[in-house]
Amino acid sequence: MPPVLPYHITHLHLHDVKSMPVPGVQQQGAYLVFWWKEFALGHLFIAPGEAQIEAEFYKKVTAAIAPALAFYTSTSEQERPGIAGMQFEAWKEWMETAFARWQxxxxxxxxxxxxxxxxxxxxxxxxxxxxxxxxxxxxxxxxxxxxxxxxxxxxxxxxxxxxxxxxxxxxxxxxxxxxxxxxxxxxxxxxxxxxxxxxxxxxxxxxxxxxxxxxxxxxxxxxxxxxxxxxxxxxxxxxxxxxxxxxxxxxxxxxxxxxxxxxxxxxxxxxxxxxxxxxxxxxxxxxxxxxxxxxxxxxxxxxxxxxxxxxxxxxxxxxxxxxxxxxxxxxxxxxxxxxxxxxxxxxxxxxxxxxxxxxxxxxxxxxxxxxxxxxxxxxxxxxxxxxxxxxxxxxxxxxxxxxxxxxxxxxxxxxxxxxxxxxxxxx
Structure with missing residues (x-):
């Protein structure tokens, strides 16, 4: 039986990054926890050796944080900007406004x-x-x-x-x-x-x-x-x-x-x-x-x-x-x-x-x-x-x-x- 490889925990503070990083293929697994300032939004497991296609990764992240965003902002996924590529800065601006009442x-x-x-x-x-x-x-x-x-x-x-x-x-x-x-x-x-x-x-x-x-x-x-x-x-x-x-x-x-x-x-x-x-x-x-x-x-x-x-x-x-x-x-x-x-x-x-x-x-x-x-x-x-x-x-x-x-x-x-x-x- 192959050994179970450790998972590296990464806390991604989305308000502090310029773009959403896409993990490369790693021997270790990854456990990503997504934050907006002091608010934990969701998490994602990535298995060891699992390749991440950019578009699919963005979908996974969106799904992981969707319940929290719906709760804090009272909006549907269709009403929120995307987090991929050029949309990320617009998403951050929207988040800043949407979370203002919770700060x-x-x-x-x-x-x-x-x-x-x-x-x-x-x-x-x-x-x-x-x-x-x-x-x-x-x-x-x-x-x-x-x-x-x-x-x-x-x-x-x-x-x-x-x-x-x-x-x-x-x-x-x-x-x-x-x-x-x-x-x-x-x-x-x-x-x-x-x-x-x-x-x-x-x-x-x-x-x-x-x-x-x-x-x-x-x-x-x-x-x-x-x-x-x-x-x-x-x-x-x-x-x-x-x-x-x-x-x-x-x-x-x-x-x-x-x-x-x-x-x-x-x-x-x-x-x-x-x-x-x-x-x-x-x-x-x-x-x-x-x-x-x-x-x-x-x-x-x-x-x-x-x-x-x-x-x-x-x-x-x-x-x-x-x-x-x-x-x-x-x-x-x-x-x-x-x-x-x-x-x-x-x-x-x-x-x-x-x-x-x-x-x-x-x-x-x-x-x-x-x-x-x-x-x-x-x-x-x-x-x-x-x-x-x-x-x-x-x-x-x-x-x-x-x-x-x-x-x-x-x-x-x-x-x-x-x-x-x-x-x-x-x-």
Whole structure:
């Protein structure tokens, strides 16, 4: 089997280039991300050795950024200038005018947001994350680092070297346990979460704060872009398990919940826990994160189960592609397989817990369809070698079985755990 070649990530800032570059044939693959100033517009994969005919390349780029342009400018493709050749300067002038109403003229130095970073024995990643967060164009009112069942004092040492970062130890292992500790120590009305292996865009904090200007928004998620695609594991994840939910705003509310309840609301589509934020007051209505959905327990999915409860309470969740972070995917295949196993274990357990909360949500049928349709097809398509995305197939299947078994062993605890009350503490 030939090796999977790495992909080089190129961020094309279209407002800064004189013409649209057409990539030549490269041994490496290319992952192009298109920007207009601080707005991410779309992306494009180009396979290693893939020749680019100029006219076809322009069509691909146009298609990649079309949804974002339609959203931001309220125009159809026919109404917009083309991006090819001599039309590019006219396109840039049109973009300058069309995006004028979205431009941020002044950005406050700080906003009343508590940023919580849950971490465990990853001092190098945490240090980079904190340094760049603190250098943002707009900084949060506070940063809380929750040190989750640490094996040493390396995390505390990182925090000790930085001003205005609070260190909170949490001896019990579990991401949702750590998240709950962060919520209870947050002092400000908005609580944002990022993973320790992300790098934030300079305007991330500002865009999180802006998203809550709508008083009906209870929670948000944001755009997660890959920071590197250097290994097969990273490429598999980005192509088949990506945290990227697109380049246009999406709203999830009671209408979405009720319209999808009969099949089980697909709350996992809302976003990623690596980039999410909540109005702190929502925890008074929903309770805290479900600690049964932790690594070492069900696996994960505490974030999507929380979004489910918010929607069930009539809350509104916004996905905004302007709140951007860059995520470092797991580099090795063993790490990816473990991650996907945990995802599917947590997915199955959370789905059944959600149906327990609302029996009319047909998540059991969803899980049956995963096996009868998705996995049966994948087993046939991947046979016999099970390469690339199929390398995690058996981990997925085992994860679902394990999650179902976990739920039935702990179903009597599920309601008590999700009903866990919120009691605010200033730490």
């Amino acid at each position: 941020t003229e002044t950005v406050p130095e700080a906003v009343p947001v508590s940023v919580v970073i849950c971490t465990r024995n990853r001092a190098v990643q945490l240090s980079r994350c904190l340094q760049l967060l603190m250098q943002s164009d707009c900084i949060p009112a506070e940063i809380v680092v929750v040190d989750n069942a640490p094996a040493d004092d390396s995390t505390q040492e990182v925090v000790r070297q930085l001003e205005n970062v609070r260190y909170v130890p949490e001896p019990r292992a579990g991401l949702d346990i750590a998240r709950n500790t962060g919520v209870l120590h947050a002092r400000f009305p908005l609580v944002a979460f990022i993973d320790d292996d992300v790098v934030v865009h300079p305007l991330w904090v500002y865009q999180v704060w802006q998203a809550f200007e709508d008083p009906e928004v209870a929670a948000i998620t944001g755009l997660v872009l890959a920071s590197a695609l250097e290994t097969e594991a990273q490429l598999i994840f980005e192509k088949h398990w990506s945290f990227n939910r697109g380049y246009t705003d999406k709203q999830y509310d009671a209408n979405f919940f009720n319209a999808t309840l009969a099949q089980g609301p697909p709350v996992w589509r809302i976003g990623a826990g690596a980039n999410m934020a909540f109005r702190r007051s929502i925890f008074e209505r929903t309770g805290l994160f479900n600690e049964l959905l932790d690594a070492g327990a069900a696996g994960c999915n505490g974030d999507s189960e929380m979004w489910y409860r918010i929607l069930a309470e009539g809350g509104k969740i916004l996905y905004t592609p302007r709140a951007i972070v860059f995520h470092e995917h797991r580099r090795d295949m063993a790490g990816l397989k473990k991650q996907i196993y945990s995802y599917m274990r947590g997915h199955a357990a959370a789905a059944l817990m959600q149906q327990q909360q609302h029996p009319q949500a047909r998540y059991r049928k969803h899980l049956v369809n995963i096996f009868l349709i998705n996995y049966s097809r994948a087993i046939i398509k991947g046979f016999p070698a099970y390469r690339f995305q199929y390398r995690t197939l058996w981990n997925q299947i085992l994860g679902v079985f394990s999650g179902i078994a976990f739920y039935y062993r702990h179903r009597n605890k599920a309601n008590r755990t999700t009903a866990k009350t919120y009691a605010h503490s200033a730490g």
